[in-house]
Amino acid sequence: MIIAEHLTRRFGDRVAVENLSLEIAEGEVFGFLGPNGAGKTTTVRMLAGLLAPTAGRAIVAGVDVCAEPQRVRLLVGILTEHPGLYEKLSAWHNLKFYGDLYNLPNPEAQIEKYLNLLGLWERRFEPVGTFSKGMKQKLAIARALLHEPKVLFLDEPTSGLDPESAKTVRDFIAQLASEKRTIFLCTHNLYEAEQLCTRIGLIKQRLIKVGSPQQLKRELYGRQIVIDLKEPISLSEDLQLPFVRNVQANGTRLLIQLDDPEAQNPVLIKRLVELGAQIQFVREHDRSLEEVYLELISEEKP
Amino acid sequence: MTLKRVRVLMMKEWREAFKGGKTIWIGTVAVPFILLGVSLFQLFQFGDFDRVNPEELSRVVGALFLVPLLYFLMFPLVIPHSIAIYAIMSEKEQKSLEPLLATPLRTEELFVGKALASILPAVGITWMAFALFVGVVWFLLPPMVLEVAWQQFGAIWLMALGLFAPLAAAFMTFASMTIATRVSDLRTAQLLSSFAMLPVLLSAFFLVFQHLLGRPMLLGLLALGIFVLDLGLVWLNVKLFGREEILTRWR
Ligand SMILES: Nc1ncnc2c1ncn2[C@@H]1O[C@H](COP(=O)(O)OP(=O)(O)OP(=O)(O)O)[C@@H](O)[C@H]1O
Numbered sequence: 001m002i003i004a005e006h007l008t009r010r011f012g013d014r015v016a017v018e019n020l021s022l023e024i025a026e027g028e029v030f031g032f033l034g035p036n037g038a039g040k041t042t043t044v045r046m047l048a049g050l051l052a053p054t055a056g057r058a059i060v061a062g063v064d065v066c067a068e069p070q071r072v073r074l075l076v077g078i079l080t081e082h083p084g085l086y087e088k089l090s091a092w093h094n095l096k097f098y099g100d101l102y103n104l105p106n107p108e109a110q111i112e113k114y115l116n117l118l119g120l121w122e123r124r125f126e127p128v129g130t131f132s133k134g135m136k137q138k139l140a141i142a143r144a145l146l147h148e149p150k151v152l153f154l155d156e157p158t159s160g161l162d163p164e165s166a167k168t169v170r171d172f173i174a175q176l177a178s179e180k181r182t183i184f185l186c187t188h189n190l191y192e193a194e195q196l197c198t199r200i201g202l203i204k205q206r207l208i209k210v211g212s213p214q215q216l217k218r219e220l221y222g223r224q225i226v227i228d229l230k231e232p233i234s235l236s237e238d239l240q241l242p243f244v245r246n247v248q249a250n251g252t253r254l255l256i257q258l259d260d261p262e263a264q265n266p267v268l269i270k271r272l273v274e275l276g277a278q279i280q281f282v283r284e285h286d287r288s289l290e291e292v293y294l295e296l297i298s299e300e301k302p
Numbered sequence: 303m304t305l306k307r308v309r310v311l312m313m314k315e316w317r318e319a320f321k322g323g324k325t326i327w328i329g330t331v332a333v334p335f336i337l338l339g340v341s342l343f344q345l346f347q348f349g350d351f352d353r354v355n356p357e358e359l360s361r362v363v364g365a366l367f368l369v370p371l372l373y374f375l376m377f378p379l380v381i382p383h384s385i386a387i388y389a390i391m392s393e394k395e396q397k398s399l400e401p402l403l404a405t406p407l408r409t410e411e412l413f414v415g416k417a418l419a420s421i422l423p424a425v426g427i428t429w430m431a432f433a434l435f436v437g438v439v440w441f442l443l444p445p446m447v448l449e450v451a452w453q454q455f456g457a458i459w460l461m462a463l464g465l466f467a468p469l470a471a472a473f474m475t476f477a478s479m480t481i482a483t484r485v486s487d488l489r490t491a492q493l494l495s496s497f498a499m500l501p502v503l504l505s506a507f508f509l510v511f512q513h514l515l516g517r518p519m520l521l522g523l524l525a526l527g528i529f530v531l532d533l534g535l536v537w538l539n540v541k542l543f544g545r546e547e548i549l550t551r552w553r
């Protein structure tokens with residue numbers, strides 16, 4: 001659905017995005033993470049046919065972004081960083097204006113559908129200036145969806161929302177994903193990325209890493225098992241298991257790094273029991289994506 | 303360019319501008335019609351036109367119809383001043399340009415839609431004010447008043463309303479839009495656009511006071527000069543209304 005090849009964008013001397021190559025399949029929810037100024041918004045603008053790349057090319061929804069930006073704009077929807085609604089117009093007139101720009105055959109039905117889905121129907125005739133931030137964000141999402149785009153770009157959809165509104169928006173995104181839409185999601189919220197995204201790309205001018213949240217974690221840390229014991233044991237004598245890469249003992253807790261816990265755990269546990277360990281719990285240590293993110297971003301020198 | 307999108311944008315501009323508060327109403331509708339009302343009032347104040355002799359009538363009509371003529375020259379310049387600036391500044395303030403540019407709307411449609419949203423009311427209101435003025439005079443004053451007025455003002459009215467009004471409205475619209483794209487606050491934009499308006503307004507007034515009644519073609523020449531300015535401003539705006547330019551350099 002989205003193919004980017006060596007996409008680069010400069011503003012004068014400043015390089016905003018450098019040599020970005022990506023491929024995103026239909027129905028994927030692709031999370032785009034990176035610090036402020038990393039080039040996320042610039043990338044979205046290039047992929048949505050708003051800004052021309054300085055170099056490289058991109059195909060979105062089967063259309064070349066450089067050659068036919070107008071057609072790309074027809075096929076994609078975008079939630080921009082700022083909602084950019086007309087505050088003096090009602091929710092309904094805001095959407096009607098956009099529906100007419102897309103020349104929808106039946107804009108009223110689409111407006112009704114999305115205002116209902118996002119819980120704004122009752123307030124459709126009120127000026128948007130009287131809406132809360134969360135309501136504005138929802139209205140902007142409705143606006144991005146009116147023409148039923150196949151590809152949806154969401155630039156920080158939950159930034160500045162309270163936890164409850166953020167959850168509503170997130171649930172809505174999950175629902176959109178289940179409708180086989182391709183979603184490109186820029187966010188600073190790592191929990192959100194982990195919850196929603198099939199794959200994640202880390203960017204800081206250049207694309208640092210791409211992978212599923214699980215892959216990213218494993219690649220960086222390997223897999224780690226946490227074993228809780230009833231009483232501390234001394235592991236002075238080696239475990240004598242070749243596959244154990246690293247053991248940290250911390251009172252009654254053991255942290256053990258393994259490559260393939262599914263196969264290796266039974267052997268490991270048997271050996272521990274032989275050594276007199278009284279095992280209470282065994283589980284895999286789940287690192288937060290935040291740790292991964294901070295590690296990768298700090299490794300990357302600007 | 304599709305007319306539908308231009309029309310949709312134009313309707314949006316009007317809905318937004320006229321919901322935007324009283325200032326637009328006052329600047330575009332209330333002030334013109336109040337000024338015109340005052341002139342009409344003065345006409346009626348004069349009293350009985352039937353009693354003055356023809357020479358006297360010609361002098362009186364020449365004096366009483368002069369101020370409304372100035373208004374018909376002024377309205378097409380003053381009305382775009384508020385609408386055109388608003389059309390650009392409000393998009394910038396609300397940061398609504400980016401989502402707008404993400405639609406299939408072309409930048410030339412954006413320019414034409416915004417420009418027409420200001421030129422059409424400016425010309426329309428000027429013409430309506432003129433029609434109202436002539437209508438009232440025709441219905442309520444003795445017929446010879448309009449006859450005498452037509453002899454003196456007919457040619458200049460045609461020139462002012464047919465030629466000067468649309469070209470001047472276009473000039474003021476393009477100038478205000480150019481300024482509004484470059485400037486980041488409303489007051490500066492209004493001030494600069496007033497500076498752009500003054501020379502045109504003063505030249506028109508000067509011509510009226512000095513020569514015009516005898517030589518309406520001079521106003522035509524002024525209109526021609528404005529037309530050249532219009533072309534220059536369109537050329538400038540074509541550059542300012544690039545998608546790239548709007549997204550990265552309009553502040
Ligand atoms: N119009 C512009 N003119 C000049 N530089 C720009 C422009 N737009 C973006 N940049 C620069 O490009 C870089 C990337 O900006 P971008 O907005 O894409 O970052 P981002 O990842 O979206 O950041 P954030 O998380 O803060 O939204 C920044 O250094 C920014 O200053």
Ligand SMILES: [Mg+2]
Nearest residue numbers: 040041081155
């Ligand atoms: Mg951004």
